[in-house]
Amino acid sequence: MRDLAIHIEHLSKSYEGSGRETGRPVLDNINLEIMQGEFHVLLGSSGCGKSTLLNIIAGFLPKTSGTVSVNGREVVRPGRDRGVVFQNADAAMFPWLTVTENVEFGLRMQGVDKEKRRTIAQEYLQLVGLSSHGSKYPHELSGGMKQRVQLARLLANDSAILIMDEPFGALDAQTRKIMQRELIRIWEKTAKTIVFVTHDIQEALLLGEKISILAAFPQTGIVKTCWVEFPYPRRETDQAFIQQYLELLGYFDFGGGI
Numbered sequence: 001m002r003d004l005a006i007h008i009e010h011l012s013k014s015y016e017g018s019g020r021e022t023g024r025p026v027l028d029n030i031n032l033e034i035m036q037g038e039f040h041v042l043l044g045s046s047g048c049g050k051s052t053l054l055n056i057i058a059g060f061l062p063k064t065s066g067t068v069s070v071n072g073r074e075v076v077r078p079g080r081d082r083g084v085v086f087q088n089a090d091a092a093m094f095p096w097l098t099v100t101e102n103v104e105f106g107l108r109m110q111g112v113d114k115e116k117r118r119t120i121a122q123e124y125l126q127l128v129g130l131s132s133h134g135s136k137y138p139h140e141l142s143g144g145m146k147q148r149v150q151l152a153r154l155l156a157n158d159s160a161i162l163i164m165d166e167p168f169g170a171l172d173a174q175t176r177k178i179m180q181r182e183l184i185r186i187w188e189k190t191a192k193t194i195v196f197v198t199h200d201i202q203e204a205l206l207l208g209e210k211i212s213i214l215a216a217f218p219q220t221g222i223v224k225t226c227w228v229e230f231p232y233p234r235r236e237t238d239q240a241f242i243q244q245y246l247e248l249l250g251y252f253d254f255g256g257g258i
């Protein structure tokens, strides 16, 4: 039995002066348990509060009520234990630093000596398949390569939890497929806890061990949490995949959006 990594109880969030026409909170009484090493996907349509939930877990955003704990400690601010991979990789990298220097940056801030941080950066650049690109600058990289750099940086920082907000949303379909496979390979190798946001049911089923569906309407909150039982690598053409895809699709079929 794995230990609990993220524990969310009765979490609610309202944005001051905002709210939908109904005046309801964006997140209302969210309860969620994510175990260490779990690949957990938060799936939902645009505007249902996925990024809000991730930002609260990451410590970037205050909650209105309830509790969010990571490894038994209440989240009050961002921490090195939680690394975030953003969809917009450009905003997450220093353009004047090389790939290696970007990956090393957190270690440099921690005072790790140059030789050691170079060794660690190289180890993780190799893991994400970028060992021959360390001397390039961010503007010389493709979108997929930039996402690999973000991953290498978090792994080098030894973040136990990777929080990923639609990280492959801006990539072309082919690169996205490659990155999905790569992420599973890296997750299997590193046993990190991953919380991954997507609005794409297929992506959720390709990646997640467990999927929580978030809805905004007519119900607010997590409307379903389920395991994905069939093994990796998964294929969209497999019978089990199609069956669960159709099941999940049903949760998106509310007419007014989920």
Ligand SMILES: Nc1ncnc2c1ncn2[C@@H]1O[C@H](COP(=O)(O)OP(=O)(O)OP(=O)(O)O)[C@@H](O)[C@H]1O
Pocket (backbone or CB within 6 Å): 015, 016, 018, 019, 026, 044, 045, 046, 047, 048, 049, 050, 051, 052, 053, 199
């Ligand atoms: N800073 C903010 N101030 C006011 N309202 C906000 C703010 N950020 C988000 N919202 C509102 O909260 C709701 C949820 O937004 P959020 O970005 O969490 O959804 P999402 O599911 O991640 O959407 P998407 O998939 O489009 O990124 C939306 O109705 C949005 O308008």
